Amino acid sequence: xxxxxxxxxxxxxxxxxxxxxxxxxxxxxxxxxxxxxxxxxxxxxxxxxxxxxxxxxxxxxxxxxxxxxxxxxxxxxxxxxxxxxxxxxxxxxxxxxxxxxxxxxxxxxxxxxxxxxxxxxxxxxxxxxxxxxxxxxxxxxxxxxxxxxxxxxxxxxxxxxxxxxxx
Numbered sequence: 163x164x165x166x167x168x169x170x171x172x173x174x175x176x177x178x179x180x181x182x183x184x185x186x187x188x189x190x191x192x193x194x195x196x197x198x199x200x201x202x203x204x205x206x207x208x209x210x211x212x213x214x215x216x217x218x219x220x221x222x223x224x225x226x227x228x229x230x231x232x233x234x235x236x237x238x239x240x241x242x243x244x245x246x247x248x249x250x251x252x253x254x255x256x257x258x259x260x261x262x263x264x265x266x267x268x269x270x271x272x273x274x275x276x277x278x279x280x281x282x283x284x285x286x287x288x289x290x291x292x293x294x295x296x297x298x299x300x301x302x303x304x305x306x307x308x309x310x311x312x313x314x315x316x317x318x319x320x321x322x323x324x325x326x327x328x329x
Contacts, residue, residue: 184209253300255293257284264293264315266300268308273315288326295322 179188184205193202201209255275256263262276262285275293276285285293296318304310 253297255290255297260284262289262293264297264300264319266310266315268310270311271308271315273312273319275315275319292319292322292326295325 182202256265260278261274276289
């Protein structure tokens with residue numbers, strides 16, 4: 163049997179209601195997206211909202227699952243956007259999956275401070291000692307600078323390496 167696409171389109175335009183499989187109600191076709199004819203717009207929005215609200219993320223360093231939820235209000239979004247800086251040790255050493263990093267309070271304050279290691283302990287004793295000296299310098303000198311980036315960390319690492327070699 164041949165399908166006449168002109169007649170099929172004409173008959174499709176005559177349809178005024180559609181059955182939503184999720185909420186099990188008849189709704190007008192305007193309540194459906196053209197590409198999703200089995201779920202109405204309300205059900206698709208609710209599905210997306212629940213999906214975003216209950217996301218589970220896994221930390222790459224500690225492999226623990228972290229449940230994140232969507233903020234309930236604009237005030238929560240604004241509070242999350244404000245940087246929270248603790249009074250103690252704003253700069254710290256972070257162990258990544260294959261390298262060590264010095265991480266600071268700013269948005270771009272992250273720089274690797276060891277060579278990649280794929281087996282065993284990440285970072286040699288010398289790399290760890292140099293990183294600790296650099297972190298102390300950064301905490302003492304520029305702890306409140308949120309604009310500090312990788313260049314500042316690199317300079318601190320160079321000074322710390324020179325200081326470590328003299329001791």
